[in-house]
Amino acid sequence: MIGRLNHVAIAVRDLTSASAVYRDTLGADVSEPQAVPEHGVTVVFITLPNTKIELLEPLGANSPIARFLEKNPDGGMHHICYEVDDIIAARDRLKEAGARVLGDGEPKIGAHGKPVLFLHPKDFSGTLVELEQA
Numbered sequence: 001m002i003g004r005l006n007h008v009a010i011a012v013r014d015l016t017s018a019s020a021v022y023r024d025t026l027g028a029d030v031s032e033p034q035a036v037p038e039h040g041v042t043v044v045f046i047t048l049p050n051t052k053i054e055l056l057e058p059l060g061a062n063s064p065i066a067r068f069l070e071k072n073p074d075g076g077m078h079h080i081c082y083e084v085d086d087i088i089a090a091r092d093r094l095k096e097a098g099a100r101v102l103g104d105g106e107p108k109i110g111a112h113g114k115p116v117l118f119l120h121p122k123d124f125s126g127t128l129v130e131l132e133q134a
Helices: 017-025 064-071 089-095
Strands: 004-010 032-035 041-047 052-058 076-084 116-119 128-133
Touching: 004 064, 004 128, 017 032, 017 052, 017 116, 032 116, 052 116, 089 128
Parallel strands: 004 052, 076 128
Antiparallel strands: 004 076, 032 041, 041 052, 116 128
């Protein structure tokens, strides 16, 4: 059901500083910041030959990333994103298998302009999983 690894997301307090580390220290290709108000974040993507890294900064005090950073002051890995061919079929199959889909269970548009869903970390070895329609 799952396809390729789309990205690994890392929560950061300061997107400009974190972007500079990847760009200037590691020599990575870093995108321009993009606000994604529906998810309460500002993001940049770091393009790697085989996947991407997504840096997430809170967009407002009610952002889920702000809450994550309260618990993890230094930031850190927030979620991993896998591609799926059919997000609705994947959701339905996962729910039948007992996995919990977060929110109202309906896909939302993610930072790539494609439908996404998040799965409860307790169902996936403590890791928040994002599914993105390929």
